[in-house]
Amino acid sequence: MTRTELQRSEPRTLPLPGRTVLRSGDLSITVHRRSALVCALFLIALLGAVTAALCLGDTYITFADTIATLTGTTGYDRTIEVLRLPRTVLAVAAGAALGIAGALIQSVARNPLASPDIIGVTAGAGLAATFALTAGLAYALLAPAALTGGLAAAALVLLAAARGSLSAPRFVLAGVAVAVLLKSGTQILLLAADAIDAQRAQIWLIGTLAGRGWTEAAFLGAFLLLALPALVWAQRALDTTDLDDPTATGIGVRVTRQRIALAVLGVVLASAAVAQVGAVEFVALAAPQIARRLARTSRPPLLASALTGAVLLVLADWIGRTAFGDYQMPAGVLTAALGGVYLIYLLLTKGTRNEKQTPGPWSRLRLRARAGRVRDL
Amino acid sequence: MGATEIPAEPQRVVVLDTDKIDTALSLGVTPIGAARASEAELPGYLGDLSGVAVVGTTAEPDLEAIEALEPDLILGSKFRQEAFYDELNAIAPTVFTEQVGVTWKENFLLDGDALGKGEEAKGLLEAYEARAAEFGASLGDALATQVSLVRFMPDQIRYYGPDSFSGIVLGDVGLARPELQQLNGAEDRRFGEVSAEELDTVGGDVVFYCAYGTDGEAMLAEYTAGELWQSIPAVQGGKAYPVDDEIWMTGIGVTAAGLILDDLEKHLAA
Numbered sequence: 001m002t003r004t005e006l007q008r009s010e011p012r013t014l015p016l017p018g019r020t021v022l023r024s025g026d027l028s029i030t031v032h033r034r035s036a037l038v039c040a041l042f043l044i045a046l047l048g049a050v051t052a053a054l055c056l057g058d059t060y061i062t063f064a065d066t067i068a069t070l071t072g073t074t075g076y077d078r079t080i081e082v083l084r085l086p087r088t089v090l091a092v093a094a095g096a097a098l099g100i101a102g103a104l105i106q107s108v109a110r111n112p113l114a115s116p117d118i119i120g121v122t123a124g125a126g127l128a129a130t131f132a133l134t135a136g137l138a139y140a141l142l143a144p145a146a147l148t149g150g151l152a153a154a155a156l157v158l159l160a161a162a163r164g165s166l167s168a169p170r171f172v173l174a175g176v177a178v179a180v181l182l183k184s185g186t187q188i189l190l191l192a193a194d195a196i197d198a199q200r201a202q203i204w205l206i207g208t209l210a211g212r213g214w215t216e217a218a219f220l221g222a223f224l225l226l227a228l229p230a231l232v233w234a235q236r237a238l239d240t241t242d243l244d245d246p247t248a249t250g251i252g253v254r255v256t257r258q259r260i261a262l263a264v265l266g267v268v269l270a271s272a273a274v275a276q277v278g279a280v281e282f283v284a285l286a287a288p289q290i291a292r293r294l295a296r297t298s299r300p301p302l303l304a305s306a307l308t309g310a311v312l313l314v315l316a317d318w319i320g321r322t323a324f325g326d327y328q329m330p331a332g333v334l335t336a337a338l339g340g341v342y343l344i345y346l347l348l349t350k351g352t353r354n355e356k357q358t359p360g361p362w363s364r365l366r367l368r369a370r371a372g373r374v375r376d377l
Numbered sequence: 378m379g380a381t382e383i384p385a386e387p388q389r390v391v392v393l394d395t396d397k398i399d400t401a402l403s404l405g406v407t408p409i410g411a412a413r414a415s416e417a418e419l420p421g422y423l424g425d426l427s428g429v430a431v432v433g434t435t436a437e438p439d440l441e442a443i444e445a446l447e448p449d450l451i452l453g454s455k456f457r458q459e460a461f462y463d464e465l466n467a468i469a470p471t472v473f474t475e476q477v478g479v480t481w482k483e484n485f486l487l488d489g490d491a492l493g494k495g496e497e498a499k500g501l502l503e504a505y506e507a508r509a510a511e512f513g514a515s516l517g518d519a520l521a522t523q524v525s526l527v528r529f530m531p532d533q534i535r536y537y538g539p540d541s542f543s544g545i546v547l548g549d550v551g552l553a554r555p556e557l558q559q560l561n562g563a564e565d566r567r568f569g570e571v572s573a574e575e576l577d578t579v580g581g582d583v584v585f586y587c588a589y590g591t592d593g594e595a596m597l598a599e600y601t602a603g604e605l606w607q608s609i610p611a612v613q614g615g616k617a618y619p620v621d622d623e624i625w626m627t628g629i630g631v632t633a634a635g636l637i638l639d640d641l642e643k644h645l646a647a
Binding site: 082326 | 436458461464467
């Protein structure tokens with residue numbers, strides 16, 4: 001009698017370490033507590049970075065005046081609304097898109113080095129943009145050309161890698177090969193170009209938010225909004241990407257199809273971002289790894305990666321335009337400096353402990369099997 | 378880039394390309410701010426520019442610094458600052474010229490109009506052209522002297538053709554150019570590249586040479602000390618003259634053109 005009662009009161013799922021289960025009727029969602037905490041912290045960091053970017057520059061504008069300018073009219077309308085806000089909003093959108101793209105591609109490739117920079121997207125966009133800038137194409141065609149270039153390069157990589165089952169190593173190898181090829185093409189164009197055009201192309205290749213604004217931000221924002229349903233799906237689909245292929249197939253995942261879909265989503269987001277801000281390297285590589293290490297998850301968490309990317313790019317842009325006197329340092333130079341230094345710090349201090357705490361694919365699978373159909377958020 | 382309302386007599390002018398500094402100062406307008414070339418400071422040949430605020434580089438102007446100066450006119454170049462037009466035009470009426478070098482005279486007149494000094498600009502340009510023609514006539518037979526223009530860049534060595542700024546000045550005088558440097562049939566007749574291994578092919582009875590930036594100067598020092606350079610007849614004859622890159626190359630304007638004429642008079646007039 002007592003025994004039956006015990007069985008009844010026992011929850012249907014085992015408690016998941018580090019997670020909180022939210023239930024509503026039939027739907028249950030697990031929230032990785034540490035990921036949620038990291039997201040909250042990065043959201044605060046992002047608000048701080050945006051505030052700094054809006055208030056501090058050649059002209060110091062107090063926080064109160066900044067808020068007043070955003071909601072009404074002050075003497076600072078032009079400084080905030082023309083010079084600072086548009087590029088900051090663009091930095092948030094582009095950083096987030098790059099962070100997500102990096103997280104997706106690294107998860108699919110199961111390789112922390114597989115970012116859009118490594119697998120050809122950035123190189124493809126770079127080649128197309130360099131062509132547009134050195135061949136005298138109209139300025140309005142620059143972003144579309146870069147977008148096309150990035151997507152075309154990614155298509156080439158996927159095509160080369162998708163023969164068979166788009167296995168992770170194949171994907172990375174194909175990406176590296178295509179990227180090297182495209183970069184050499186860019187070099188040829190740069191060498192043959194007029195110095196002024198080559199200089200403009202170089203700045204584009206480093207990546208900058210200077211002179212960009214609402215048009216670019218609106219385009220990218222719309223892109224992210226459209227991708228949102230796909231991202232919600234991806235968040236869940238990513239759970240099986242760190243399982244080995246037979247296991248994933250065993251639990252009913254269409255491995256190749258899912259992997260292609262996730263990779264396509266990643267490269268499309270990366271291409272869209274790179275087309276607007278130039279070949280900003282390293283955000284897509286570092287942001288997901290920083291987010292993963294802080295959240296102590298087995299694969300890069302999407303939302304935290306997006307926020308990390310946004311913080312990196314906003315900070316890089318702000319420091320680049322304020323810290324070097326009259327010289328406007330392109331954001332792309334500083335993303336590498338900021339992200340690289342922080343990632344190295346994390347690797348040096350948190351590396352081993354992390355790896356121990358991260359459950360491997362098998363223990364995760366066991367947890368999932370026991371937990372029944374729970375959704376990770 | 379569309380129509381722009383500009384003040385009749387702008388007082389606070391910001392210039393974003395090296396040719397505009399020359400233009401403004403030639404017309405007696407001291408800009409309150411100027412962008413510098415990425416490899417260099419503001420040009421020295423225009424006298425004391427300490428009162429001119431540096432507002433970033435020509436490729437990456439510092440928008441907030443420009444805004445802080447509260448200009449009433451901004452002069453720039455489309456091919457350099459096209460991406461910044463909306464922001465610049467929100468700060469102050471902005472006038473862009475299309476090309477550099479080849480069209481320097483048209484640019485000068487357009488910028489002169491924008492500065493409210495169209496007549497003065499026209500007058501200065503006519504005076505320069507008259508002086509060039511007069512100097513050419515005074516040279517007599519020496520006009521057939523083939524003048525060679527060589528520039529050492531950080532990553533290449535160039536010779537300059539008839540459509541370059543200094544090439545146009547030589548043309549205004551009527552001086553001859555070496556066959557190679559006429560760039561006949563080329564689509565772009567501003568300049569060509571000469572391989573370091575064929576430096577002796579640049580030709581010319583007289584050579585004027587200069588270097589862009591400190592890296593260019595290192596190139597110049599290295600190659601002009603080399604055997605190939607020393608084997609050029611003009612060099613052997615003591616007729617190779619180092620000149621100021623700021624004046625001959627990046628200057629671009631009536632003042633710079635006048636200073637080129639000074640150099641030519643000094644070295645060519647018998």
